[in-house]
Amino acid sequence: MGKRIIVDPITRIEGHLRIEVEIEGGQVVDAWSSAQMFRGIEMILKGRDPRDAHHFVQRSCGVCTYVHSIASVRAVDDAFKVKIPKNARLIRNMLHGAQYLHDHLVHFYHLHALDWVDVVSALSADPQKTAALADSVSGADVGGAVYFKSVQQRLKTFVDSGQLGPFSNAYWGHPAYKLPPEANLMACAHYIEALRLQARTARLHAIFGGKNPHPQSLVVGGVTCQASLTADHIAEFLYVTKETQDFVKNVYLPDVLAVASFYKDWGGIGGTQNFLAYGDFPRTEQEPESLYLPRGVVMKRNLAGVGMVDPAKITEDVTRSWYENGSPKHPYEGETKPLAEDPKYEPNKGKYSWIKAPRYDGASCEVGPLARVLVAYGKGHQDIKPLVDKALTQLSIPATALFSTLGRTAARAIETVAVGDALQEWTMELVENIKSGDTKTYEPYEIPDSGRGMGLNDVPRGALGHWIDVKDKKINNYQYVVPSTWNLSPRDGKNQRSPVEEALIGTPVADPKQPLEILRTVHSFDPCIACAVHVIDPQSNQTYKVNVI
Amino acid sequence: MDKKEQFYQRLEQRGVSRRDFMRYCTFLTATMGLSASFVPKVAEVFAAPKQRPPVIWLNFGECTGCTEAMLRTVYPYADELVLEILSVEYHETIMAAAGHQAEEQLQAALKKHSGKFICVAEGAIPTKYNGGYGRIGGRTFLEIAQEVIPQAAATICIGTCASFGGIQAAKPNPGGYMGVGQALKMKTINIPGCPPNPVNLVGTIVNYLLLGKLPAVDDMGRPLFAYGKTIHDQCPRRSHFENEEFVEEFGSKEAALGYCLYKMGCRGPETYNNCPVAKFNDGTSWPVEAGHPCIGCSEPDFWDKMTPFYEEF
Numbered sequence: 001m002g003k004r005i006i007v008d009p010i011t012r013i014e015g016h017l018r019i020e021v022e023i024e025g026g027q028v029v030d031a032w033s034s035a036q037m038f039r040g041i042e043m044i045l046k047g048r049d050p051r052d053a054h055h056f057v058q059r060s061c062g063v064c065t066y067v068h069s070i071a072s073v074r075a076v077d078d079a080f081k082v083k084i085p086k087n088a089r090l091i092r093n094m095l096h097g098a099q100y101l102h103d104h105l106v107h108f109y110h111l112h113a114l115d116w117v118d119v120v121s122a123l124s125a126d127p128q129k130t131a132a133l134a135d136s137v138s139g140a141d142v143g144g145a146v147y148f149k150s151v152q153q154r155l156k157t158f159v160d161s162g163q164l165g166p167f168s169n170a171y172w173g174h175p176a177y178k179l180p181p182e183a184n185l186m187a188c189a190h191y192i193e194a195l196r197l198q199a200r201t202a203r204l205h206a207i208f209g210g211k212n213p214h215p216q217s218l219v220v221g222g223v224t225c226q227a228s229l230t231a232d233h234i235a236e237f238l239y240v241t242k243e244t245q246d247f248v249k250n251v252y253l254p255d256v257l258a259v260a261s262f263y264k265d266w267g268g269i270g271g272t273q274n275f276l277a278y279g280d281f282p283r284t285e286q287e288p289e290s291l292y293l294p295r296g297v298v299m300k301r302n303l304a305g306v307g308m309v310d311p312a313k314i315t316e317d318v319t320r321s322w323y324e325n326g327s328p329k330h331p332y333e334g335e336t337k338p339l340a341e342d343p344k345y346e347p348n349k350g351k352y353s354w355i356k357a358p359r360y361d362g363a364s365c366e367v368g369p370l371a372r373v374l375v376a377y378g379k380g381h382q383d384i385k386p387l388v389d390k391a392l393t394q395l396s397i398p399a400t401a402l403f404s405t406l407g408r409t410a411a412r413a414i415e416t417v418a419v420g421d422a423l424q425e426w427t428m429e430l431v432e433n434i435k436s437g438d439t440k441t442y443e444p445y446e447i448p449d450s451g452r453g454m455g456l457n458d459v460p461r462g463a464l465g466h467w468i469d470v471k472d473k474k475i476n477n478y479q480y481v482v483p484s485t486w487n488l489s490p491r492d493g494k495n496q497r498s499p500v501e502e503a504l505i506g507t508p509v510a511d512p513k514q515p516l517e518i519l520r521t522v523h524s525f526d527p528c529i530a531c532a533v534h535v536i537d538p539q540s541n542q543t544y545k546v547n548v549i
Numbered sequence: 550m551d552k553k554e555q556f557y558q559r560l561e562q563r564g565v566s567r568r569d570f571m572r573y574c575t576f577l578t579a580t581m582g583l584s585a586s587f588v589p590k591v592a593e594v595f596a597a598p599k600q601r602p603p604v605i606w607l608n609f610g611e612c613t614g615c616t617e618a619m620l621r622t623v624y625p626y627a628d629e630l631v632l633e634i635l636s637v638e639y640h641e642t643i644m645a646a647a648g649h650q651a652e653e654q655l656q657a658a659l660k661k662h663s664g665k666f667i668c669v670a671e672g673a674i675p676t677k678y679n680g681g682y683g684r685i686g687g688r689t690f691l692e693i694a695q696e697v698i699p700q701a702a703a704t705i706c707i708g709t710c711a712s713f714g715g716i717q718a719a720k721p722n723p724g725g726y727m728g729v730g731q732a733l734k735m736k737t738i739n740i741p742g743c744p745p746n747p748v749n750l751v752g753t754i755v756n757y758l759l760l761g762k763l764p765a766v767d768d769m770g771r772p773l774f775a776y777g778k779t780i781h782d783q784c785p786r787r788s789h790f791e792n793e794e795f796v797e798e799f800g801s802k803e804a805a806l807g808y809c810l811y812k813m814g815c816r817g818p819e820t821y822n823n824c825p826v827a828k829f830n831d832g833t834s835w836p837v838e839a840g841h842p843c844i845g846c847s848e849p850d851f852w853d854k855m856t857p858f859y860e861e862f
Contacts, residue, residue, distance in 0.1 A: 154632060
């Protein structure tokens with residue numbers, strides 16, 4: 001019997017997550033993932049105007065802002081049988097692409113990096129050597145010994161003040177940190193640059209969406225920013241995209257590969273077996289054929305056999321979640337009744353999380369950047385395959401290393417490069433469309449008395465589905481199955497672990513009191529727990545029944 | 550070289566001239582309703598603070614959008630807030646420590662700064678089932694709030710959730726969620742918005758650092774410098790409202806001309822905030838400018854009171 005440790009709160013994520021592991025012989029032999037908060041947005045939606053849904057669900061998450069809004073309007077467009085105009089599709093994709101850029105940058109630098117980078121070690125770096133390292137790994141035009149020295153001085157002043165703020169009581173000096181001081185200093189400088197950049201990148205949403213977080217120009221039927229289809233708005237959008245993409249290509253991806261080169265053993269830690277991607281960024285009205293990021297499923301790591309995705313194979317199991325039991329059901333047929341009590345945490349044999357356990361064809365599936373990149377790679381994607389091959393060559397690691405925490409982290413950076421380039425193309429497509437005389441952004445519609453709709457999306461954290469059933473012009477039922485629901489669920493009725501629980505097994509732990517290595521893998525999934533929790537009214541025990549046509 | 554000079558030098562290195570910085574301080578001072586004679590003092594708060602004031606940031610039932618909104622601050626940038634202006638003792642979204650180390654850090658900060666820290670609270674607190682719908686480190690949000698907040702020198706609720714309950718408190722409020730002040734039966738400074746403009750929080754903190762007290766507030770605890778007027782009274786489309794030039798359908802030629810969105814469901818007349826003037830993301834835009842009506846996101850219970858959003862009031 002190994003030693004059980006609990007890490008709660010998991011910090012540097014969105015939401016409230018508890019991770020418990022069993023450690024034996026210096027490594028994790030079992031793991032349990034528990035969401036610790038419940039809000040109830042799906043219940044809150046019942047009976048409301050379907051056109052309002054996207055505003056409500058957008059507040060599932062402010063880190064994953066925008067994504068639920070677009071998933072929702074797509075589902076309601078489907079339910080109302082509205083075909084949005086080309087400009088609306090382009091603008092929605094552009095805002096979505098902007099979210100990829102912003103979200104992945106912030107994730108790597110501000111949520112994940114401190115698992116790989118030792119800030120205190122940066123204080124002993126040689127600025128000259130740091131500049132040489134930076135020049136050798138990237139094409140960033142901000143650098144030089146004077147620059148790195150000033151960053152170092154800033155950190156030194158901060159540390160000398162004795163007020164360590166967010167760096168207090170952490171894991172500095174832990175043996176699992178492997179970067180030399182110069183790499184640490186370089187990463188710290190980039191952490192600060194990325195923190196500044198993201199404030200500007202967020203303007204992409206404000207240009208066509210009014211603000212970020214929670215842009216406000218999507219509607220059922222299209223977008224509202226009719227008056228923003230002007231040269232200055234588009235030029236500004238292109239300008240900010242280019243500035244961001246320069247950083248992504250010259251700093252973010254090179255940093256990830258540079259860090260990876262010191263952590264190659266993590267190419268054998270933190271992997272899962274099955275990968276699901278709905279795909280996204282429709283380039284025409286045809287889905288899934290025109291999706292820039294393709295749809296597909298990879299089972300048992302078989303990249304040669306990328307399968308088709310059948311949404312009917314999605315079920316949600318609540319055996320180990322804080323809901324009354326029932327057999328696994330498709331979201332449309334859910335009969336879920338949350339426990340109307342203060343939940344008891346019982347990971348060994350009982351219920352231990354607010355997240356339900358989604359399964360595809362009965363199997364636990366990872367979603368997110370790695371799933372998308374693997375599906376794209378398996379399908380020979382013209383942009384993603386070369387990026388992956390280049391990274392593997394540069395690091396001299398085999399393709400099997402992709403199935404790991406390192407692979408997941410690299411995939412996030414790789415897809416950012418691809419999406420950022422594509423984003424500029426889509427913007428130019430918008431320009432051409434407007435030049436041709438088409439300035440339509442909205443398709444009027446009549447609200448039907450009843451209808452059902454589904455939106456399948458692939459957003460920065462992974463595969464996202466929204467389902468709506470409308471009756472008497474009101475929301476009769478609304479369900480969503482979210483990326484972190486897939487990745488961070490508890491076990492299911494067959495005791496199959498979720499992706500994160502499986503990934504944690506085999507993680508080396510140098511010191512059970514300092515969970516650095518555990519954080520490294522958990523963070524690689526980019527958890528968003530507010531999104532993940534699937535909630536239904538505890539009082540009324542509402543049953544959700546929606547028939548799929 | 551003294552600290553102030555170092556600060557200006559750092560700004561120059563980042564392409565921010567001293568003039569740009571002073572212009573920002575003037576903007577912030579004006580936003581806060583202080584007279585121009587305060588401008589040098591606001592600059593001093595940013596340039597050469599004495600021992601950095603401690604801040605404990607608590608995250609409850611929320612979407613973390615308010616934290617993200619704060620990260621969008623430009624002048625000062627988030628790194629300057631964290632490294633040079635404030636001492637952010639505890640913030641789960643950015644802190645390096647996790648689990649026991651995070652819990653220890655919170656306790657250490659409370660012990661060291663009891664009675665002297667600013668508490669920023671984000672998210673609402675569930676009260677049903679003993680508060681069991683929200684836990685951190687095994688303790689309910691309510692227990693944590695009850696331990697930390699009474700020890701704060703000042704508590705600022707950021708966002709509509711912490712201020713008034715927010716989305717999870719909308720009908721039927723499955724978790725019994727309520728705003729932090731209501732849950733603790735105390736008065737708080739409230740910076741509502743979903744999420745709010747970071748300028749409003751920065752302005753409130755600067756007021757506190759500068760004048761040693763929190764700004765004047767309305768009867769809902771909202772600083773008057775930001776929430777003293779309605780959107781409608783500050784809206785650049787107001788003349789269209791007066792001339793009865795309305796958008797009646799999205800995508801129409803009236804929409805392209807930027808006519809008034811009242812008939813599309815705009816809640817500007819009922820909403821107190823400074824969005825049209827401060828605008829979001831370094832003055833880039835705001836919902837009405839993006840062609841979408843205001844949804845009233847800084848008002849209590851707006852999810853119930855302002856819906857359906859697309860029906861004229």
